[in-house]
Amino acid sequence: MSEAMEPWLAELMGAGSSGERMTEKQKRIFEAAVEVFAEKGYSAASTSEIAQRAGVAEGTIFRHYRTKKELLIAIVAPAMVRMLAPFVLREFRDVFKTDYETIDQFLRAMIENRIEFLEKNKSFLRILLQELPFHPELQEQLRSVVFPQVKERIEKVIDRFREKGQLIELPSVTIIRLVASAAIGYVLMRTFFGSSGNPEWNDTRERQATIDFIRKGLTP
Amino acid sequence: MSEAMEPWLAELMGAGSSGERMTEKQKRIFEAAVEVFAEKGYSAASTSEIAQRAGVAEGTIFRHYRTKKELLIAIVAPAMVRMLAPFVLREFRDVFKTDYETIDQFLRAMIENRIEFLEKNKSFLRILLQELPFHPELQEQLRSVVFPQVKERIEKVIDRFREKGQLIELPSVTIIRLVASAAIGYVLMRTFFGSSGNPEWNDTRERQATIDFIRKGLTP
DNA sequence: CATAAAAGTGAGTCCTCACTCATTTTCATC
DNA sequence: GATGAAAATGAGTGAGGACTCACTTTTATG
Secondary structure (H helix, E strand, C coil), rough: CCCCCHHHHHHHCCCCCCCCCCCCHHHHHHHHHHHHHHCCCCCCCCHHHHHEEEEEHHHHHHEEEEEEEEHHHHHHHHHHHHHHHHHCHHHHHHHHHCCCCCCCHHHHHHHHHHHHHHHCCCHHHHHHHHHHHHHHHHHHHHHHHHHHHHHHHCCCCCHHHCCCCCCCCHHHHHHHHHHHHHHHHHHHHHCCCCCCCCCCCHHHHHHHHHHHHHHHHHCC | CCCCCCHHHHHHHHHHCCCCCCCCHHHHHHHHHHHHHHCCCCCCHHHHHHHHHHHHHHHHHHCCCHHHHHHHHHHHHHHHHHHHHHCCCCHHHHHHHHHCCCHHHHHHHHHHHHHHHHHHHHHHHHHHHCCCCCHHHHHHHHHHHHHHHHHHHHHHHHHHHHCCCCCCCHHHHHHHHHHHHHHHHHHHHHCCCCCCCCCCCCHHHHHHHHHHHHHHHHHC
């Protein structure tokens, strides 16, 4: 089991999440793999189909990724970081640096930011959620690297609001859980029912309801 | 490996959903299939392993299920009904028939009931969630059969509480979404972090916090 | 433009998969 | 305990899986 530095780790460290020094065909392989994995799931996806969709010989895949699993990891690991630890990253700085006065404002900014992100990364999210249960290394990464970072960052915001008396007295983890559940529930319902022109789904209202729900549930 | 018959199996067999007159080996196949599917996912599960765990020849599987997929459906389809439309079933009647005076009481009864159910049916839930994205027939079942039933049943309870002025004015679907998100979030977090003797997880407290959160979020 | 390394190829290897079928075992009924 | 039907078996089959390797093409560099 002793391998060299694992590729996802390398990628984690280098800024480039997916396409830095890739050749044209390499990019096509990566993209095709995302497509096929998202569509059929990792196990049911075949390297031959990935090669075909990428317009590449099957051998080419294995020139760049030693195994099919390595290809999966190359996709999922950086995605995980971008998905769940965006709190440390550029784009999210905006949300934290501005000193929001009310939880309402903060929640709205955060939820909007995450939705925008998720809609641009649906396939990644799907692969991640799909494969997480079967790869303990990924779970471990999530638990011991990603989550603590997120937790630390968010805890500061929570403390700030708590000091202002805008937040109930609860462990930070509990608060994070409650907020995340409601937000994710909204996003899931949205992609499942809404978006695609369902007249029954009033997005602005649902979002407002979710934010109100969270605020009321968390103020003393 | 050989455990006592899991409760959901008994339930499945009692009701005439799929397991009416199963031979001993047939039951073993069914059980082993649930086990392996939950563990490795449908695609990565092999019929030979299922046969092995069931202590049965591989051919025996195909005497009872024409294809591997048919075996999956035989597991998932009834599970779906049991999982998400339990509101029409025996055990859940208790929750509805008693006229709970406060939302608090009702929520606690419901959440406790669902948690109990889910913990007895983890494998099922896992297979269902895992395979739902890849089988449109199942999605359709969910959307057009299961969900409407659940919705109709719950709407009555919601209306009752709303009339008493204990519930905020929101569409029923929204309320269901908010409650379900919080509850499911709790259960997920619980199985991910808690349960296995994690001292950081105080279950009673987390559950109480969840219920309080929902109640406060939904009262006017 | 010579050269060597890197990228790309695809026929071929070996293996496991879902599924079949001729045969044997189990079991209810007489 | 004989008989026939249902249940169970497991070696066998062809298809398709991940991965290899000897080879060709592209690219960077002097």
